[in-house]
Amino acid sequence: MPSTQTADETAPYLAQFEAVAANGASAVPAWLKQLREQAIQQFVALGFPTTRDERWRFTSLKSLAAVNFTLPKHRDDVTPESLQQYLLPGDKGVRLVFVNGAFVESLSTVPELPTGCTVGSLAGAFDSDVVREHLGRTAPDGDNPFTALNTAFANDGAFVHLPPDVVLERPVQILFVSTPQDQPAMSHPRNLFILERGASAEFVESYVGLTDGSYLTNTVTEIIVADGARADCYRVQRESKSAYHIATTNSQLGKDSRFGLTSVTLGAALSRHDISMSMQGEGGDGTLNGLYLVDEKQHVDHSTVIEHAVPHCDSHEYFNGILDGHSRAVFSGKIIVRPDAQKTDSKQTNNNLLLSEWARADSQPQLEIYADDVRCTHGATLGPLDEDAIFYLQSRGLNALAARALLTRGFGDEILKRVAIPDLRGQLEVLLKNWLDRGEQGQGRLSP
Template structure:
């Protein structure tokens, strides 16, 4: 007997109407208009179903069974919730959000060079209205993805970073989205806009963390804009609570000779889907797009990437490793588009999946669409259990079978982390991985 899947559209549209009259009021006219357009698009396309090719392996029906309502804003966060979640410690610059809303007390911004804006999106609407208006919602398209449309309809709070021309910022700036229990099932739509101007440089850590206190829904959108010759190191760490739904889109646009080094580390949640769209919009651009998934229990974690080589002489290197234990599963999609005229494109894609249990499953889908003739595009994928030859090698050196398997699993994950350009991030993430892998091995996941 088939049950009609709940559509969920009306519920969110009703909440959107309330939002425009309440929390979303007092916004600039252009922002109101952007929200209305996004809501209109959401009303038209709704949530994706497994009948759509891009969502074939990813069912969101369980998400739609719960009527998530907008998160309350009167949550009191506890300082201890920050423990272990910052890279820079007390000295670092960070913006902290609780259930999607900016919290000034745990946040800390000081000593940044003149002209750098690192603040909440609400505040940026006052201080940098032109930059926000120029970029917000312009890079994260919402014509096809219902979640991005919904998130854009509710856009209100989030993080804003603007590094003006020529400013070189090497210390990690941290953006932390914490989820705290407030009773009931709630949704937040955090937004991140990062603009790195010509010749400027920055390092950003975007992190989502929550405890396992029941289901909640994070529906987040990040836009990264790199000017000519800019460089951004962007590391994203997802450690949501075990019952959380994490739907995310990251969209980047790169100018000439710019470098974006991005890493998406997904550890938590019950269901995560992260769509990444990268547009190489200037000649000579360089993109390093890496990712790591650690899934166990009944977790489902996806990375769907689209790299659009719109201009010639660009390089993209993509490495996604996934480790799937118990009954977990995940999907990697690697779509690469080389536009007509994007000659001398050099693109390499690798997706490795380690299956630690016979019940775990991973799907890998490379999709190459090449419309130029002078290009180099390679892709490769692996799928399977721990390598026998490597097991014997380690055991012949004295490690027992369990130690050997753990070391190989750790190495599989560390392979991605070791490529991060930021030493601070590398040394921060190794113990996070170890802790997560140890927990997985002892049976408690996420």
Template sequence: MLQVVEELDNYRVDFERIKRDSTDGRPQWIDQIRTAAFGRFVERGFPATRLEDWKYTNVAPIARTPFRRAGQTWGTLPVEPFEAFTLEGVACAQLVFVNGHYTPELSSLAALPEGVTASSLATVLACNPASVEPHLAQYASYHDQAFVALNTAFMEDGAFVSIPEGTIVEAPIHLLFISSVPFDLAPVSYPRNLIVVGSHSQVRIVESYVGLKHDVYFTDAVTEIVGGENATIDYYKVQQESEEAFHVATVQAQLGRSSTFSSHAIDLGGALVRNNLDVALEGEGAECTLNGLYMVTGRQHVDNHTRIDHIQPHCRSRQLYKGILDGKSRGVFNGKIVVRKAAQKTDAKQANKNLLLSEDAVIDSKPQLEIFNNDVKCTHGTTIGQHNQEAMFYLRSRGLDLATARSLLTYAFASELLSRIKVEPVRTQLEALLLTRLCDGAAPEETP
């Protein structure tokens, strides 16, 4: 761990301030969790590269930057730059958060079926804390994850979504997190989301993180997802942070009997990004599908760590992550599948495929299997390479220049995952953004 005391001073000051500023009506159990989590964070410090899980990702730039907690009075927000990130043409509920705090004037709670809750976590903690107490901070462990501990210590606001038993929510629910830097300070925000889906219910959640192009800030986000028996959850996380921003996010999903969880993670922005996605298949017959696409350039660093825990029998998991790396960027993929002793008849497949567009791009890929049962069917693998020269020759022979041929093959590589996105506005926006990036990055080259 990093033991430099000065690196934690700003967090100590902010923690004392949040305790002082909190209302007297806050439930005692929240104070207890916050205090325990902050103590754990101070004890552990920021993770160092000598830890196996952080071997390829150095968070020293986060540790040495004097981030300050973003309050609710950080100036007015220019709305226009962020309008492109809304789900146009879809009558859906949209909760907007600025620097981690709910902004009702930018939000809309239309199109929610009766009994469905989509609200600010801060409001729920103030008015009905008993509704979140059984689940909040019960799944994403702050005991062994420093950034979860930091988020838990400062959790104030975020989204609370509750779907009653037997409810089908047709339109997606959009959680939009906007980071704004109105002053010459580097803010840190701590979005905390809790999504509880009752038995025999269905929902689609879109969680977006966006920022302006050159802003420096830090987002430390945690999302806990609970699926009841036979629940269906389609979850999308789209990360388009500033090219100078830091983004660390943890998603913890707990799945009941015969439930289905599909995750679609898209990473396009950020200077240093770390995603932790853990899925616990706690009920017999549960299924999960994890899809991921990261497209980075320049000196961007994106690290995806996933863990699928097969706890009960007859569970099924599928995972496909793809990376497109250009410039001097670096990608990390660490995917672990754990099959417990009682989890017979497990069916699990994992693949990581990476396309390197430059000689200086680097990918560290580490697929893992931990199997404690001999009645399973599990596979994993990784590929790292450049464009297929035969395909390139074919396209060139049909009259395409080198840059266009490269862009077309890159788009084809990514389109397999983009085509799996069922929310049309999200898919359309990402396809357009991908095409724009490919066109902007396509520089004329001579034929070798």
């Protein structure tokens, strides 16, 4: 019998929504109140997806749905020192810190920015017409219950609006930390980045657990990259190993725009990242990169959709995963080429390195091509390290352990070398190295 999920699973969320709405939510503008009410109804109507849903075939949400997540209690005991290791050292750029989903001004820094830029907490910008106009534009609540749930509860996140031709020199760092709570808590961060024509910025979005406990992060990031604009987004997911991390990152690309997302995933018991990138103006160039490192019983699922709506756009997608223990990885990559989108050039690869015989990866490329003059390629691999490569390195003087370490790091570096912020790349390389050195029982993962 396939699992059936019932209204019982959504009822606690509805009850909490109603409790919140009854006290204080009236402070938000009417349009947002209405949007949230529609969203919670949509969430209840959709319910949690089951594995009968094609998009969730390999990822069961039973364990998530069984937990009664509640809205977190406010914590003000997070010190700047405890966050140092999750931020770029000494960076003088924008730094927005959220604790359990709420913006904490005392931990954040917003330096002086060019005229017309709005950078800060989304909660502080709900009166803005720009927010009203764009919120939900790339991530409609229609058929994704988690997006709907996010919209219903979203009360904060990062809002960045750059006027035409503004270039931010330093990356915008956005850090979400989850702290210990008495009950499993949930947060629903909502980020909105709007880069007007010719604007350019880098973003580093990090999710970190300051607890080993179970909690739910259900986050949505929307990115509008207007004509000629450029957004380079980096994302690091280091949630607690007991946490649930559900994320949506949706982008729209204008004419001659550039967009890049490089996502590094290490944490959470179960993580699911829906990424969509829509090429809506000619000459757009978009890249999605991902590296996931999982072990024990971690489950990581990436579901990506790249839509080519217009001609002459390039998209690139490179996802590598390293799996140890009994972990499980799912990658599905859909590329849709609309009838008008001639001269599309799209490349997708997903490679999985299995360090354990119990680890499992499922990779599903899906091409929907309705134009005839296009170039679309995809490839997927999974398996252990190449024995011939190990021998080749041994024949040059490296012992088997060093050979395995070099090959595994190289596999991860294929993605990390695409990180264009040197300090961030350095930090991520250390994360990779530490992950490889630690291993299941702390003796290193690569011993044969």
